[in-house]
């Protein structure tokens with residue numbers, strides 16, 4: 091086992107991580123798809139990994155499924171393992187981790203197990219009214235996109251996930267995006283978070 095400092099996975103592989111946070115329906119998955127296309131990251135959605143784990147017939151499947159239906163946050167032990175495995179199996183060294191960390195336990199467990207600190211945190215800011223409208227129109231057949239579970243997810247987001255955003259804000263790591271705008275406009279704001287400063291200087295050649 092090598093050094094477990096910033097950027098190490100608990101072994102030799104060094105990685106860059108950006109956390110993508112925001113309420114349910116704020117557009118995390120949609121914008122991650124755009125970021126992957128333009129900036130060469132690999133997208134790891136914690137929710138997608140958990141849903142794949144249910145489908146795979148894992149012994150934790152029933153527990154995960156019940157927690158998702160209730161809008162509760164699955165124990166970090168499970169989610170961190172899935173994220174760590176996905177990063178180890180990938181050829182890439184740049185990851186967008188979407189929908190994680192969702193509470194303080196997630197945040198501390200990831201940091202302790204992997205030793206990785208995020209480069210920055212993208213935070214999609216959107217009203218509940220708009221998020222509710224989007225979730226009810228999402229049509230992905232998800233068990234948790236019903237009004238009863240949506241209300242529970244909003245409560246969990248306010249009580250458990252926003253404090254994580256505040257934690258990273260106190261470290262000056264949060265890039266807050268107005269996510270209530272149309273998809274293309276949101277992506278314009280997202281892009282500027284990924285473009286190195288020297289490429290933003292209008293009219294100047296890119297200097298490396």
Ligand SMILES: Nc1ncnc2c1ncn2[C@@H]1O[C@H](COP(=O)(O)OP(=O)(O)O)[C@@H](O)[C@H]1O
Pocket residue numbers: 112113114115116117118119120121224225227228229269270271272273274276
């Ligand atoms: N800026 C936007 N304006 C309108 N609809 C959006 C926007 N971004 C995403 N959507 C739609 O809202 C729904 C939720 O988006 P999604 O990316 O799955 O959000 P999240 O991963 O944060 O829950 C999807 O149906 C998506 O097509």
Ligand SMILES: Nc1ccn([C@@H]2O[C@H](COP(=O)(O)OP(=O)(O)O)[C@@H](O)[C@H]2O)c(=O)n1
Pocket residue numbers: 113114115118119135136137138140157158159161162163164165169188189190191192196234243
């Ligand atoms: N870090 C995480 C992420 C998701 N989840 C579970 O998975 C559900 C769906 O997460 P998601 O990220 O796919 O949902 P959206 O925010 O994309 O709508 C959450 O409501 C939790 O029940 C979790 O337990 N822990």
Ligand SMILES: [Mg+2]
Pocket residue numbers: 118119135137189
């Ligand atoms: Mg999502």
